Amino acid sequence: MARNSGPETTARRLPGDLAIWFFILAELLAFGVFFVVYAFTRANHVELFNAEQLTLDRTSGAINTVLLLTSSFFVVRAVQVAEAGFSRRAAPWLAAAFACGAGFVVVKIFEYAEKIGAGISLSSSTFYMFYLSLTFFHFMHVILGLVIIAAMWNGARTGRYGPGNMNGIETGAAYWHMVDLVWLILFPLIYVMR
Amino acid sequence: MQSSLSSPRHASSHGTPNRAAIIWAALIFATMLTWMVGERGDAGPAVTALLMTIAFAKGTLIILDYMALRRAPLMWPLIALGWMLLVCSMIGLAYWKGLAA
Numbered sequence: 117m118a119r120n121s122g123p124e125t126t127a128r129r130l131p132g133d134l135a136i137w138f139f140i141l142a143e144l145l146a147f148g149v150f151f152v153v154y155a156f157t158r159a160n161h162v163e164l165f166n167a168e169q170l171t172l173d174r175t176s177g178a179i180n181t182v183l184l185l186t187s188s189f190f191v192v193r194a195v196q197v198a199e200a201g202f203s204r205r206a207a208p209w210l211a212a213a214f215a216c217g218a219g220f221v222v223v224k225i226f227e228y229a230e231k232i233g234a235g236i237s238l239s240s241s242t243f244y245m246f247y248l249s250l251t252f253f254h255f256m257h258v259i260l261g262l263v264i265i266a267a268m269w270n271g272a273r274t275g276r277y278g279p280g281n282m283n284g285i286e287t288g289a290a291y292w293h294m295v296d297l298v299w300l301i302l303f304p305l306i307y308v309m310r
Numbered sequence: 311m312q313s314s315l316s317s318p319r320h321a322s323s324h325g326t327p328n329r330a331a332i333i334w335a336a337l338i339f340a341t342m343l344t345w346m347v348g349e350r351g352d353a354g355p356a357v358t359a360l361l362m363t364i365a366f367a368k369g370t371l372i373i374l375d376y377m378a379l380r381r382a383p384l385m386w387p388l389i390a391l392g393w394m395l396l397v398c399s400m401i402g403l404a405y406w407k408g409l410a411a
Contacts, residue, residue, distance in 0.1 A: 130382045131323050141389065148397045155404030162408045166353075178345035182338060189334040192376050196324050286378075293377045297394075300368045303341075304361040305401060308348035 132286035140294045143257070147298045150253070151305055154246045161242055166310045168243040171234075176227050177307040180220045181299060184258075187216035188296045191265070191289045198277035198285050206272040206285065213292070214265045217258060224255055247306055254295070254302060261295045264288045323378040333371050340364050358405045362398040369394040 130137060158165045194209035231248070238245050268288040271277060277285045324330075344364055347357060370391060374380040379387040 128381055128383045129323060130386055131378045137386065141393075144390070144393050148393060151397055152400045152404065155401040156407065159404045159408035159411060162411065174345060174348040178341060178348075181341045181344075185334060185337045185341065188372065188376050189330055192324060192330045193327060195378075196322065196327060196330065199322055199324060290377055293372055296376075297369055297372045300372065301365050301394075301397060301401075304344050304365050308344055309358055309361055309401070309405065310351070310353045 131282070132288075132290045133283055136287045136290050140290060143294060144298070147254075147301075150250055151301055154250060154305065157242060157246065164241065165243045168241060168247075169307070169310055171236075172247065172307050173227060173230070174307050176223050177303050180223050181303050183216045183220045183223070184296045184299050187213045187220070188293055190216065191292050194268070194272065195282070195285055195289050198272060199279060199282060201278050203272050203275045203277040206277060207269055210265055210269040210272055214262060214269060217262045217265060217292075220258055221255070221262070224251070224258075228252075250302060250306065254298060257295045257298070261292045264291055323381045325375055325378075329375065333375050337368055337371060340368050355406065355409065358402060362402050366394055366398045369398075 190209045190213035194206040194213065197203075197209060198206040228248075231244075236244050236248075238248050265288065268285055271284055344361060347361060373390045373394065374387060377390070379390055
């Protein structure tokens, strides 16, 4: 069996659908603007931001980071298994990825409930306005990502993916990794940096 | 590793299971570092530089390996890494501005 020979095997290739990558770039641009606006607003209200940041639960934020990273790992494994020609074996990996993503949602709901219970809202302060709007914007992306993972799981379960048909699973995976990537900046920026 | 043994021997864009697992472990370790900095209440320019460096390093692993842009046309990893570098740098710049204020 030939191993990694020929131009086709070494050619550079963008995984998934080209359209998702333009969508990802638009999302990265939007999140990037939000992050930079947050950082420069903080620069004008350092004491307020430092004081109110202490009310956030960093452990919840760290647990959510671990959940998203683990979910991303499971998605990578699903893509690898599908690429190896075992679409149905990708389904359990995607189910595990979904479970981690759902775990993120549960932790975030508890976090929001605690803040709302303490009377905190968008109008409480500039810091909480940013905290709630930025994390909720990301939260909505996690929800959409979970819908996509569920669709990928269904596709894998029915044997849709394989070496000749990777577009769907690679497209969904790219979106999910983007959701993860954005959180990797959001967590230190809002929960830790002071 | 039945799937690896019986997989077609074409170049994969998505690496190997072992590589994915090692990267996951590195990402978790980096997350623990960030969390520890927060728990200790460490602050200052050096700490912020460390936090942004960790975020950039984690993002690089996600972009190149998990997103599989390492084998994509060069424009795509450069755009994604450029975004990461720009955002982390701007956050650092804003932090510095906050110190001077």
